[in-house]
Amino acid sequence: xxxxxxxxxxxxxxxxxxxxxxxxxxxxxxxxxxxxxxxxxxxxxxxxxxxxxxxxxxxxxxxxxxxxxxxxxxxxxxxxxxxxxxxxxxxxxxxxxxxxxxxxxxxxxxxxxxxxxxxxxxxxxxxxxxxxxxxxxxxxxxxxxxxxxxxxxxxxxxxxxxxxxxxxxxxxxxxxxxxxxxxxxxxxxxxxxxxxxxxxxxxxxxxxxxxxxxxxxxxxxxxxxxxxxxxxxxxxxxxxxxxxxxxxxxxxxxxxxxxxxxxxxxxxxxxxxxxxxxxxxxxxxxxxxxxxxxxxxxxxxxxxxxxxxxxxxxxxxxxxxx
Amino acid sequence: xxxxxxxxxxxxxxxxxxxxxxxxxxxxxxxxxxxxxxxxxxxxxxxxxxxxxxxxxxxxxxxxxxxxxxxxxxxxxxxxxxxxxxxxxxxxxxxxxxxxxxxxxxxxxxxxxxxxxxxxxxxxxxxxxxxxxxxxxxxxxxxxxxxxxxxxxxxxxxxxxxxxxxxxxxxxxxxxxxxxxxxxxxxxxxxxxxxxxxxxxxxxxxxxxxxxxxxxxxxxxxxxxxxxxxxxxxxxxxxxxxxxxxxxxxxxxxxxxxxxxxxxxxxxxxxxxxxxxxxxxxxxxxxxxxxxxxxxxxxxxxxxxxxxxxxxxxxxxxxxxxxx
Ligand SMILES: Cc1ncc(C[n+]2csc(CCOP(=O)(O)OP(=O)(O)O)c2C)c(N)n1
Ligand SMILES: [Mg+2]
Numbered sequence: 001x002x003x004x005x006x007x008x009x010x011x012x013x014x015x016x017x018x019x020x021x022x023x024x025x026x027x028x029x030x031x032x033x034x035x036x037x038x039x040x041x042x043x044x045x046x047x048x049x050x051x052x053x054x055x056x057x058x059x060x061x062x063x064x065x066x067x068x069x070x071x072x073x074x075x076x077x078x079x080x081x082x083x084x085x086x087x088x089x090x091x092x093x094x095x096x097x098x099x100x101x102x103x104x105x106x107x108x109x110x111x112x113x114x115x116x117x118x119x120x121x122x123x124x125x126x127x128x129x130x131x132x133x134x135x136x137x138x139x140x141x142x143x144x145x146x147x148x149x150x151x152x153x154x155x156x157x158x159x160x161x162x163x164x165x166x167x168x169x170x171x172x173x174x175x176x177x178x179x180x181x182x183x184x185x186x187x188x189x190x191x192x193x194x195x196x197x198x199x200x201x202x203x204x205x206x207x208x209x210x211x212x213x214x215x216x217x218x219x220x221x222x223x224x225x226x227x228x229x230x231x232x233x234x235x236x237x238x239x240x241x242x243x244x245x246x247x248x249x250x251x252x253x254x255x256x257x258x259x260x261x262x263x264x265x266x267x268x269x270x271x272x273x274x275x276x277x278x279x280x281x282x283x284x285x286x287x288x289x290x291x292x293x294x295x296x297x298x299x300x301x302x303x304x305x306x307x308x309x310x311x312x313x314x315x316x317x318x319x320x321x322x
Numbered sequence: 323x324x325x326x327x328x329x330x331x332x333x334x335x336x337x338x339x340x341x342x343x344x345x346x347x348x349x350x351x352x353x354x355x356x357x358x359x360x361x362x363x364x365x366x367x368x369x370x371x372x373x374x375x376x377x378x379x380x381x382x383x384x385x386x387x388x389x390x391x392x393x394x395x396x397x398x399x400x401x402x403x404x405x406x407x408x409x410x411x412x413x414x415x416x417x418x419x420x421x422x423x424x425x426x427x428x429x430x431x432x433x434x435x436x437x438x439x440x441x442x443x444x445x446x447x448x449x450x451x452x453x454x455x456x457x458x459x460x461x462x463x464x465x466x467x468x469x470x471x472x473x474x475x476x477x478x479x480x481x482x483x484x485x486x487x488x489x490x491x492x493x494x495x496x497x498x499x500x501x502x503x504x505x506x507x508x509x510x511x512x513x514x515x516x517x518x519x520x521x522x523x524x525x526x527x528x529x530x531x532x533x534x535x536x537x538x539x540x541x542x543x544x545x546x547x548x549x550x551x552x553x554x555x556x557x558x559x560x561x562x563x564x565x566x567x568x569x570x571x572x573x574x575x576x577x578x579x580x581x582x583x584x585x586x587x588x589x590x591x592x593x594x595x596x597x598x599x600x601x602x603x604x605x606x607x608x609x610x611x612x613x614x615x616x617x618x619x620x621x622x623x624x625x626x627x628x629x630x631x632x633x634x635x636x637x638x639x640x641x642x643x644x645x646x
Binding site: 068070101106140164 | 380411412413414415416417421423424425426430431433435438440441442443444445446447448449450452453471472475476478479482630631632633634635636637638640644
């Protein structure tokens with residue numbers, strides 16, 4: 001079984017789609033050299049016309065991609081920093097996302113926005129450590145956060161083939177994950193994955209936190225049977241899959257690397273309790289309200305949801321229903 | 323490629339003029355909700371520029387966008403139906419005045435965010451050319467847009483990658499109530515110069531002058547040139563938005579308005595026609611618009627159950643708001 005890193009899985013997905021479909025091309029800053037180590041070698045293989053370095057003009061090249069998509073191409077944009085999405089929220093939300101409806105179905109805007117290294121990168125401080133996936137889920141832009149190399153490949157391929165805009169968050173905390181991968185296949189949007197079956201509590205974990213949830217589940221294995229559910233796509237969300245899981249376990253804890261207010265965890269919990277009567281109040285482990293990640297490594301870690309918090313939340317949930 | 327026929331140019335400005343006047347009546351009558359930004363007084367720019375375009379070309383307009391869509395050849399009846407929010411409208415009633423679009427004739431939409439269309443058109447033209455077409459594009463915007471970073475980034479990208487986009491600045495002297503002198507440091511043409519984009523200033527009140535300048539630019543772009551800019555000096559004869567018909571805002575000296583109105587693009591172009599030709603065009607335009615109004619007002623309203631149809635091109639469906 002070949003071992004594949006998450007980062008290389010992204011590279012493979014880009015290369016395969018560039019090969020498969022002439023309409024696919026890449027835009028971004030320093031992607032010809034491959035500063036993010038994701039587009040490595042692609043300019044050489046596919047030419048600098050299809051792997052295009054842009055000036056530092058995020059707003060212009062994001063809308064350039066919208067225009068190119070309206071004209072029949074399938075652009076993929078790589079963003080160097082997650083917070084650059086704030087700069088182009090306008091271009092993605094107010095233009096790319098709204099065009100199909102506003103034109104009464106006259107067009108589609110198949111653009112993929114790829115953010116390699118989202119979330120904390122340890123030591124990159126306040127303006128480079130955001131994880132703004134909930135914002136895109138909120139506005140209804142298709143949002144995926146793969147946790148594993150196979151899903152990184154499969155979801156990026158699906159994103160590129162999808163006829164609407166898709167934001168792909170590739171968490172910094174997952175980029176170096178390696179896995180045995182047999183076959184690389186597209187992964188459908190809106191379909192979660194149960195990484196570990198359990199009877200007592202369902203833990204929903206997003207992105208790189210899936211690996212933390214699995215570690216905690218192992219640690220607690222002799223005390224509580226934890227099921228780990230990875231939604232993979234945050235919008236559209238696999239509420240049917242999660243409902244099925246929680247209906248079995250009766251308990252829910254969500255681990256979410258986003259800010260607490262109006263965050264993904266809040267949405268997940270609300271969606272579940274609309275459908276399932278739980279045995280204990282649900283809990284969530286998130287970044288604090290309004291989090292700005294401080295620089296010093298201990299502070300950076302303190303603001304991110306961690307394994308200890310998750311273990312505590314699981315224990316409390318079990319106690320509440322005892 | 324250029325359509326130099328003075329009668330057709332007159333027809334276009336006349337059609338836009340009368341369309342806008344009827345649309346204002348429909349606003350006052352309550353059939354168009356939300357109001358409109360009338361293009362009255364600026365008709366010569368859309369008419370002159372669109373006369374210089376070919377079938378494969380693309381354009382994007384503004385919040386004051388009816389003229390661009392009509393000059394490009396959209397069906398006035400479906401355009402009016404769109405303004406009235408009917409299913410038969412260009413956008414099936416989902417766009418309205420500020421977003422009317424007809425992709426089938428290369429109108430990628432009016433864009434209601436000031437300065438937003440330049441980059442979109444640049445990408446569209448680049449993509450069409452990459453697919454082997456001889457496309458050029460037009461991005462219309464007002465004087466207010468020249469202070470938007472998004473547009474200036476688009477200037478840079480188009481010039482850097484030599485994408486043939488004609489940037490047309492409709493300088494009507496005001497962004498809502500803000501005069502150009504209060505908002506623009508340097509000059510509009512100077513912004514183009516900074517990116518080595520050739521720029522000319524033209525009299526936007528004369529449709530033929532605009533057409534000649536646009537044709538020359540389009541010819542150069544088709545011959546392999548990069549983007550160009552035309553600053554068309556113009557004046558809006560009426561309000562920024564029809565809400566001003568109810569709320570008087572005091573920002574333009576009355577004698578300035580009176581003076582500007584003497585340079586009327588419809589009259590200027592009309593005087594180039596024989597009286598009988600002009601009368602024939604006027605009658606045909608009235609008949610077309612009579613039919614357009616009848617069509618729009620007799621068209622069905624969209625079904626509220628379908629409010630979010632078209633949200634996703636991929637067929638994804640959104641959860642409803644719930645409550646039941
Ligand atoms: C980015 C942005 N800022 C503000 C507005 C609100 N707004 C709509 S039209 C307008 C004035 C635009 O002036 P100009 O570009 O000169 O066009 P004109 O209305 O004169 O045709 C403003 C401020 C907007 N739509 N978009
Ligand atoms: Mg203006």
